[in-house]
Structure formats: structure tokens, C-alpha cells
Amino acid sequence: DTGVSQDPRHKITKRGQNVTFRCDPISEHNRLYWYRQTLGQGPEFLTYFQNEAQLEKSRLLSDRFSAERPKGSFSTLEIQRTEQGDSAMYLCASSAPGEPYEQYFGPGTRLTVT
């Protein structure tokens, strides 16, 4: 299967711990996005990479969140000192250069902070 993959699918952590999620995009896609989604809401944009460059980060994202995409392939999203409000589904999406512009999503990582 050549779709977007995310790991882990589920993560339960205690408040104050650090967590890291991984996303592997579709191989020929140079653009990669992270979103966060809570129940009953649409996905909320977190950050965007074109190749290895992080071109935009949401103003809503605190300094506890950091993302990387070394070598323009897979990406990691780290949350430091987790808070209960960080509990959500974290979605990764990728898109190809040029048209069409649609983004393809992975299955998501469900984070629960206790």
C-alpha cells in the first residue's frame, strides 16, 4: 500500500511527558501537512513542509510543539510537556507538486493525555 502512514495509531501518556509521532507520506509527494482534530471539529492546521523546509507554523501552536522533516521524506511531530488539552487526533497529509492540489491523509494518531 502506498498511502500515507502514521505511527503510532494510539498513544496514551501522562501529563508532563513528551511524545513523538511519525508520518510517512506518499513517496512522490513533496508537501506534507500536520493537522489536529478534536471531536465534532474539522481538522485544524498545525504546520506545513515543502520538501525539508518548514514553511508555515500555525500561530495557535505553542512552543511545546515542534516538527521536523529531515531529508524531505518522513516527518516527526513532537509535543513536549503534554497537557490534557493536547488530547486529540493528529493527522498527517501529503500532496504532490503542482496540480491537482488535493491532500491525502493518513489514519491519524489518537493521543490521550491523562
Place this chain on the structure above:
Amino acid sequence: EDQVTQSPEALRLQEGESSSLNCSYTVSGLRGLFWYRQDPGKGPEFLFTLYSAGEEKEKERLKATLTKKESFLHITAPKPEDSATYLCAVQASAGNNRKLIWGLGTSLAVNP
């Protein structure tokens, strides 16, 4: 400010009962409007991209249309397996990041 509003929030249909979902938007230049389907606990699944007013796309029992202010997702003779949340998103032509601006979705339940 770019915004997407979907209605209704929830819709319950009997199998075979056709209906439409609405997505109205305000955006500073539309690059594309996207429809996704999302099942509980899963990531959104891409359905359609619409680029300009008057455009229509079809896939099985679904048909998406676009005007300058809104899009409709028509569901013809739905089946229980069509039950899901349908999300609409727009991409503004301004800027290069291509981030999507999302509506809250319409939760569709199709009863057998």
C-alpha cells in the same frame, strides 16, 4: 477572513432517500474546493476537487457541484455504507502553503 460553513450539522436518511449537503464559503480567491469523507476514528478520505463555478464531479452515488459561493454534495439513493461525516474544505489562491480551511462537517446516518 476565509471561512467554510457546512449544513446541516447532522442528517438522517432512510436508505434510498436522496438529499444534498451544503458547503458555503468565503475565501480570498479560490484555488480549489475539496470534499472528504471521514469514518469514525479514521483520517479523511478524499472524494472530489472542484476548481471553478459550474464544475461537477461524480462518483458512484455522490455528485459534487460548485457555484461562486457554495458547493453541494448530492447523495442519490444512499445506502447504509454511505453513513459517515462529510467534510468540505477550501484552499485559497493567496499564499503558497496550500493549507486547507475546513468546515465542521455534516454527519450523515443512513438507516436500512
